[in-house]
Amino acid sequence: MGIEKMDSKLNTHVKYLTIVHRSITLGTQTVEAQVSIMRNMHLRFMVVAFVITMSGGTVVPPLTTHVLDTARGIPGGGINMVLMIRSGNGEFREIERGTTNNDGRGGFLTSSSFQAGAVYKLFFDTDNYFKSIGVKGFYPFVEVVFRIDDPSQHYHVPLLLSPYGYSTYRGS
Template sequence: MSLSTQVLDTTTGEPASGMAVSLWQSVAIEGEAPAEGAWTLVTEGRTNEDGRIDAWPVWEEVYRLVFATGPWWAERGMPALYPEVVVTFAVTDRATHYHVPLLAGPFAYTTYRER
């Protein structure tokens, strides 16, 4: 299984290249839902010129993608409401590639799973 993401800047319609993104895996606490447990860093990187990060390995677990949106907007001289965007999701199908895009603006964002 693998995971990819792409960040698009909704103010310009262009890819958000150079944004820092980290991938965290849930460390479930017995008796609690996985998302309520602690998190451990799996890997981190920056989006490429197409706003993408490709092929991070994942397993059947609960993960978080943390997008450093605040610093990215600050580098462009724009204030932002969200200093980071955290997307928590469950990988449930071992045979499927997961692509989780982020459409980001300084005051709004949306995400979805693309197949």
């Protein structure tokens, strides 16, 4: 990444610099940060623009997951997921859908926020995942149910997965 040194005097020519920091995909969410700096020769001032583009939400979703296929020692990419919240009558209703990326990562709650004290369910479609890799699995799906006590915190819910077992925990 090249950076042109800009002195404190405003020159009569235009200097333009663009730095793309990073593109990140978390499930269906793509984030790109771009910094643009331009000096205009006629108006003789500096324009600085910082642009973040994404398909909804924040840079780091408040709820993330990471699926690791422990039997093969690789990330569990391409696993369909559904995030649900428990309603007052005890039934779960869908909030969002997503798919883990090639690194087995996904993020949720980009268009809404956590509700304090609410109970959530994260559904993983392990049956289709195992079929896609030619493996017969014992668990057709995994449901992880958890409570959000502090909506200001980030919640990470990893899933360690194999054809005949799984484990989960609250990550960081």
